[in-house]
Amino acid sequence: MATVFDVAKLAGVSIKTVSRVVNDEPTVKPATRHRVQQAIEKLDYRPHSGARLMRSSKSGIVGMISDAVSSAVEDPLNAGLSGIHIVRGVQEACREAGKILMIADEGAIDDRAGVAKLLRTFESHRVEGVIYAAPLHMQVALPLPKGLPLVLANCFDGLGTPCVLPDDAGGQALAVEHLVATGHRRIAYVGLGDELVAGRLRRDAFRRACREAGLSETATPILIGFDATSETSLDNLRKSLARLFKRTSPPTAVCFGNDLMAMRGIEMFERMGLGVPGDVSVVGYDNDENLLRYLKRPLTTVTLPYHEMGRAAVSTLLQHRAPGGGRASAASQLVRGGLVERSSVQSLAPKRTTTQAT
């Protein structure tokens, strides 16, 4: 393959001038520039990124560790496309920043030794930073790379490593506020398990939002810990729901832990003779378009802003890279997903908002 020397010879200039043209430096006469470009064209010259990296120590590469692709294939049921959206956001932002993205997807994202190895590889390639994306909002314990900015997406390590997280509390509050604004006063919560970070955050946020709206605890029952992919778990949920809706004043709305649970819940309601949203309104969580397209009844839900989180992670990474070099100040950054109104919530009152003293 041709080198700067070949190009310089053909164009009748020095190698330095070729370098200038390649790097779009301004101090080259138009005529010279043109001559060099022609030589480059003719010789199919491609700058050698390795040699380049040696001198400038700017690789232009961002590393990413994710299991999105592998788990989309190996475990489509649970993983779905969530992780893919983070990858996409990262990809987009990298392109806009002129960076090349190098994705390491070995599947075993929670294997410390495996991650350490990936980080070593990235260090060898002198990437400008690494983004680690988890499939679920969770706490992680990663081996920290030396002298290499790291940003966590959808996870945190409690050690001050910068991270980008979904605002689960804010999102859940949005759902409650919407239901309250549409006139609901008895709202049930059927949520994720307590073993999940998102489960705890959202449950607490649900409680707080209900209290702030002036709803009593008995009017806002909380059911926790159903696995929408397990049959026995679904049976339990069915029984609980049946009991709940046999009350004298049953809930008029239910917040589900995610869209899949909402989908299963709606099926149960229909089998119980309850129409959605006629007899009971339903709000999901995630806004998983890949799932929602199979629903008959468009589901009102809260977006889990994966795409935006990916973008935010890159932006944080490139900022952090600028000043010191290592990890730094703004520990965690919350990204809020919006409420998407579709037709699974019925408005019970004409009034839009409840005026209330604070």
Added chain:
Amino acid sequence: MATVFDVAKLAGVSIKTVSRVVNDEPTVKPATRHRVQQAIEKLDYRPHSGARLMRSSKSGIVGMISDAVSSAVEDPLNAGLSGIHIVRGVQEACREAGKILMIADEGAIDDRAGVAKLLRTFESHRVEGVIYAAPLHMQVALPLPKGLPLVLANCFDGLGTPCVLPDDAGGQALAVEHLVATGHRRIAYVGLGDELVAGRLRRDAFRRACREAGLSETATPILIGFDATSETSLDNLRKSLARLFKRTSPPTAVCFGNDLMAMRGIEMFERMGLGVPGDVSVVGYDNDENLLRYLKRPLTTVTLPYHEMGRAAVSTLLQHRAPGGGRASAASQLVRGGLVERSSVQSLAPKRTTTQAT
């Protein structure tokens, strides 16, 4: 960051010996090796891949051009996860071969200029080869990279560039053979449009397989060109199916062009009062697990072997890289996906296979 010189100094050896340890060369005394490894550990030394590349001109990187991630996000309805499976296969095979994968996903995969730019970037990084994966079995016209092996996955260019393709004809034949073996003699085909390569291949294969099974053309009607995502198109299909099943001897089985069409078709049959597989057997195509998990009735279907194609593409690439360097002999390679038997096909006869003279 530490260099070989720092390590050599600390370990009391020459830089060459450090290099030998790093590259696992055998001619180093165990004691020396250990000393060097300790120094490496202590200094957090990471080999500089750029410098390495300059000397050895082996980057260990494989490039891939795909729109799988972006289209999974931007157009989940049509694209689904198909492309992701190719990426996954490529990823897996690269890891097994000790190569690092660099994925360029700019969305616009059919933009010649865009692809040319990506190829230039890959050339700059001295990747060892490039895999180009298309979302659909199709013909492409790519700018061919100079001195860089290229392998096409799920597409071909008719110019002798090596490619890996799904065996659509073989797969469709598998479906017909399965139906014939289970006793069906009147089989309808409701397939992809003629504008699709897969549509043409499968339609022809369906015809041939039926003829070879001794079925008459009137017993094997062919309906073409329905878009399972368009409402008007579905209305047309509904009418055609109604007409078809009002015949005196209607089909006992239908081969659909893909799983989504099969899913829609089954909905139509149910609305027409036809049970599946009681009144009509159904075979899909694609084996799209992400879709199939939402079906009540497990669908018998033919696998589109995306994962395997990804793996095959890498294997082809690494082989081709070895001898000459450029493109070479074995133009196109077919990968056959198997039939997955689920419960949408009813056996009409107790006999398993039809004995027949050839």
Added chain:
DNA sequence: CGACCAAATGACAACATTGTCATTTCCCAT
């Protein structure tokens, strides 16, 4: 016309590694 300044270009070192070949070390048979 010469001097001067800025613009344009060039010479050369430095970057971190591996390949080549030379040298040293070590072991063993003589």
Added chain:
DNA sequence: ATGGGAAATGACAATGTTGTCATTTGGTCG
């Protein structure tokens, strides 16, 4: 001991680029 040969190690060049600084070119003003 001593020579021979293999094993282990080292010296040095070469890789393709960009940064630094020097040099040349070209135009303008006195």
